[in-house]
Amino acid sequence: MSKPKKMNLNQKQNLSGWFFLAPAAIMIALMSFLPMLKALILSFKTGIGTNMTWTGITNYVRMFQDAVFMQSLKNTFLYLIIQVPIMLILALILASMLNDKHLRCKGLFRTMIFLPCATSLVSYAIIFRSLFAVDGFVNTILIKLGLLNTGYNFLAHPNSARIIIIIALVWRWTGYNMVFYLSGLQNIEYSVYEAAKIDGASPFKIFTKITVPLLKPTILLTAIMSTNGTLQLFDESVNLTAGGPANSTITMSHYIYNMSFKYVPNFGYAAAMSYLILILVAVLAFVQMKVGDKRD
Amino acid sequence: MKRKILAVLLATAVTASLAGCGSSATTGDTASTEAAATETAEAGTEAAAATGGDNSLTVWCWDPAFNMYAMEQAAEVYKQENPDFNLNVVETPWADIQTKLTTAATSGDLSTLPDIMLMQDNAFQKNVISYPDAFTDITGSGVDFTKFAEAKTAYSVVDGKNYGVPFDNGAVIACYRTDILEQAGYTIDDFTDITWSDYLEKGKDVLAKTGKPLLSCQAGESDVIMMMLQSAGASLFDAEGNPTLVDNAALKEVMATYQSLVEAGVLVEVNDWDQYVGTLNSETVAGTINGCWIMASIQTAADQSGKWAITDMPKLDNVDGATNYSNNGGSSWAVTSNCKNTDLAYDFLSKTFAGSTALYETILPSSGALATYLPAAESDVYSQPSEFFGGDTVFAKITEFAGKTPSNNTGVYYYEARDAVAVAITNIISGADIDTEIQTAQDTVNFAMGK
Numbered sequence: 001m002s003k004p005k006k007m008n009l010n011q012k013q014n015l016s017g018w019f020f021l022a023p024a025a026i027m028i029a030l031m032s033f034l035p036m037l038k039a040l041i042l043s044f045k046t047g048i049g050t051n052m053t054w055t056g057i058t059n060y061v062r063m064f065q066d067a068v069f070m071q072s073l074k075n076t077f078l079y080l081i082i083q084v085p086i087m088l089i090l091a092l093i094l095a096s097m098l099n100d101k102h103l104r105c106k107g108l109f110r111t112m113i114f115l116p117c118a119t120s121l122v123s124y125a126i127i128f129r130s131l132f133a134v135d136g137f138v139n140t141i142l143i144k145l146g147l148l149n150t151g152y153n154f155l156a157h158p159n160s161a162r163i164i165i166i167i168a169l170v171w172r173w174t175g176y177n178m179v180f181y182l183s184g185l186q187n188i189e190y191s192v193y194e195a196a197k198i199d200g201a202s203p204f205k206i207f208t209k210i211t212v213p214l215l216k217p218t219i220l221l222t223a224i225m226s227t228n229g230t231l232q233l234f235d236e237s238v239n240l241t242a243g244g245p246a247n248s249t250i251t252m253s254h255y256i257y258n259m260s261f262k263y264v265p266n267f268g269y270a271a272a273m274s275y276l277i278l279i280l281v282a283v284l285a286f287v288q289m290k291v292g293d294k295r296d
Numbered sequence: 297m298k299r300k301i302l303a304v305l306l307a308t309a310v311t312a313s314l315a316g317c318g319s320s321a322t323t324g325d326t327a328s329t330e331a332a333a334t335e336t337a338e339a340g341t342e343a344a345a346a347t348g349g350d351n352s353l354t355v356w357c358w359d360p361a362f363n364m365y366a367m368e369q370a371a372e373v374y375k376q377e378n379p380d381f382n383l384n385v386v387e388t389p390w391a392d393i394q395t396k397l398t399t400a401a402t403s404g405d406l407s408t409l410p411d412i413m414l415m416q417d418n419a420f421q422k423n424v425i426s427y428p429d430a431f432t433d434i435t436g437s438g439v440d441f442t443k444f445a446e447a448k449t450a451y452s453v454v455d456g457k458n459y460g461v462p463f464d465n466g467a468v469i470a471c472y473r474t475d476i477l478e479q480a481g482y483t484i485d486d487f488t489d490i491t492w493s494d495y496l497e498k499g500k501d502v503l504a505k506t507g508k509p510l511l512s513c514q515a516g517e518s519d520v521i522m523m524m525l526q527s528a529g530a531s532l533f534d535a536e537g538n539p540t541l542v543d544n545a546a547l548k549e550v551m552a553t554y555q556s557l558v559e560a561g562v563l564v565e566v567n568d569w570d571q572y573v574g575t576l577n578s579e580t581v582a583g584t585i586n587g588c589w590i591m592a593s594i595q596t597a598a599d600q601s602g603k604w605a606i607t608d609m610p611k612l613d614n615v616d617g618a619t620n621y622s623n624n625g626g627s628s629w630a631v632t633s634n635c636k637n638t639d640l641a642y643d644f645l646s647k648t649f650a651g652s653t654a655l656y657e658t659i660l661p662s663s664g665a666l667a668t669y670l671p672a673a674e675s676d677v678y679s680q681p682s683e684f685f686g687g688d689t690v691f692a693k694i695t696e697f698a699g700k701t702p703s704n705n706t707g708v709y710y711y712e713a714r715d716a717v718a719v720a721i722t723n724i725i726s727g728a729d730i731d732t733e734i735q736t737a738q739d740t741v742n743f744a745m746g747k
Contacts, residue, residue, distance in 0.1 A: 048425060048426050049401065049402070049425070049426025049427050050401055050402060050404075050426070050427055050428075050429065051426075051428075065743070066743060067736075067739075067740065067743070068740065129567060129568065133566070133567060133571055134564075134566065134567075134571075135580075153515075153565070153567070155515075155567045156515050156565060156567070157726075241567075242516055242567075242568070243516075244515060244516035244718075244722065245515060245516060245722045245726075246516075246718075246719040246720075246722035246723050247719055258715075260398065261394060261395055261398055262394075262711055263709070263711050263712050263715075263744065264422050264425075264426060264708055264709055264711075264712065264744070265398060265402075265426050267402060
């Protein structure tokens with residue numbers, strides 16, 4: 001028996017690197033990738049509860065004939081198209097305002113805007129629900145101001161219910177995105193701004209010509225994260241509006257939950273719908289990277 | 297070499313600490329669950345701590361004032377014969393029971409389930425058919441099912457086998473605030489044995505004179521619709537489980553009635569359960585119609601004692617077989633397949649919920665848990681007057697209603713159909729055509745059933 005070849009330094013370092021990676025990698029594989037693979041297999045089966053049989057791609061065909069799922073897809077994209085741009089622009093404006101060196105109580109303002117993020121998803125949804133109830137705070141104010149005679153049931157009308165979900169989402173997530181922009185702004189030299197000011201650029205010009213272009217990588221990151229988060233939206237739909245009225249605010253994840261836990265359970269179909277979300281997120285992220293990440 | 301050993305040691309340490317985290321978290325959870333269980337377990341906890349082992353059962357149910365209380369009293373009854381018996385009642389909301397059951401059954405690890413769980417009658421068939429491995433057939437367990445109303449037992453029978461011991465009844469009652477009716481010049485008799493068109497007329501009058509609607513309910517839920525439908529003996533499914541929404545004269549009438557109630561402002565829709573109970577307790581409405589278990593929620597407003605009265609619900613105007621009686625809700629006890637000591641569970645259930653009139657006499661006055669156990673209905677407790685409801689003999693009344701309630705077919709796809717109907721009625725209220733919406737609802741149910 002010959003002595004095993006001695007490893008050179010490079011190989012040794014590689015090996016110990018893998019050694020440190022292994023525990024986390026194994027755990028991620030077991031906890032995250034294995035269930036994903038199992039869900040993929042599941043999505044090709046159908047049946048009630050635990051009695052599953054192979055069915056091929058019928059689940060994927062079925063979802064496009066499912067009126068409720070199509071409604072949930074539309075709702076989710078409506079949130080995405082309206083809410084994400086509003087939120088990101090608002091976050092950008094707030095971030096550049098709070099980045100001003102001469103602003104006082106900066107920490108206080110930053111904390112106040114970030115604070116909604118620290119509240120639990122369920123509790124903030126319930127608070128919004130009671131705020132907009134028929135005898136809730138908002139209606140009381142509107143009646144006191146003489147704008148309304150009797151309380152308006154915001155959550156009982158499709159459009160107002162959707163608007164409230166969007167307001168709630170903006171309130172909850174703007175601060176979160178602002179923090180990313182603030183940290184991105186720290187990397188922009190302040191002298192650039194001073195130079196622009198000396199050259200007589202207006203605050204709006206500074207914002208569009210300096211802040212936005214230099215923040216592009218961060219904007220891309222937040223756009224992808226927000227898209228991902230919106231497509232998986234669940235808590236607001238369940239707790240704020242319960243998907244109503246008449247499924248006009250139900251999201252895809254909410255419908256998947258109903259399919260698994262409320263209705264006669266069809267986990268194969270639910271898994272297939274989850275995979276559609278994954279595909280949508282992947283495609284949208286890819287498009288955003290192509291559009292947004294032009295490094296020159 | 298030294299460095300390599302160090303790396304191995306470090307990696308092991310990291311893995312160990314991670315694993316350690318996991319297991320300590322689990323123990324923490326178990327400990328807190330146990331703590332919660334002991335807290336909620338009934339009075340004799342000092343004995344309970346000592347025993348455990350073979351002579352104990354764990355039960356999941358959800359209402360401290362109602363079914364948990366009933367379970368604890370059942371343990372007291374059983375302890376008179378078996379002093380060593382120990383019962384852990386774990387407070388688990390219905391939605392959580394459903395989720396935990398689904399998780400346990402689909403993962404194949406049934407060991408997380410309790411010995412006995414309370415199950416909504418509407419979900420019983422669905423769960424037994426979906427997860428046959430999770431339940432125990434109790435047909436030959438010694439429980440005498442002939443002592444229960446047949447329509448009630450039918451909820452927990454699958455393929456001719458019994459899977460549940462019937463518990464509470466959801467006979468529908470109409471509750472009115474007599475003081476508010478009086479302001480409008482009415483008495484409770486004006487609302488007894490009436491039709492929905494009478495109800496609408498009088499409701500408009502009450503609204504005009506007092507500013508209070510007669511009825512509130514949750515938007516997006518179809519409880520009121522289902523109650524109206526069952527009162528005429530109609531269902532969303534036929535006996536074979538096929539949806540029967542289209543060409544269902546009763547359903548069409550129900551939809552039209554509901555729409556006119558909302559239009560007139562006699563029925564006000566709120567967004568969630570808390571707001572619904574709020575409308576009752578804060579005098580926003582002058583009455584409600586619901587399963588008799590709603591009495592527990594009404595009675596939480598102690599200052600309104602004596603101001604409420606109970607009668608039967610209105611009946612549909614133009615439908616054959618329409619009655620003033622219906623049902624909403626109700627639940628049954630199921631024995632899971634995780635129950636190791638099935639003999640104990642069978643014996644416990646057959647000597648308490650299926651064999652002890654004394655138990656029902658204890659739980660009825662304070663919790664309003666109306667028995668479906670027939671021998672209990674002959675008990676004297678049922679004829680005692682209730683001070684809160686104006687000194688009326690409410691339980692005798694409700695038992696009478698329950699006996700006259702027509703049965704209905706829930707089918708396996710009951711929740712799908714309920715949601716489809718809720719969508720339809722929401723659209724109808726905002727002006728859509730009734731026939732089109734009912735057709736759409738039927739299509740939705742058919743689609744869910746894979747037809």
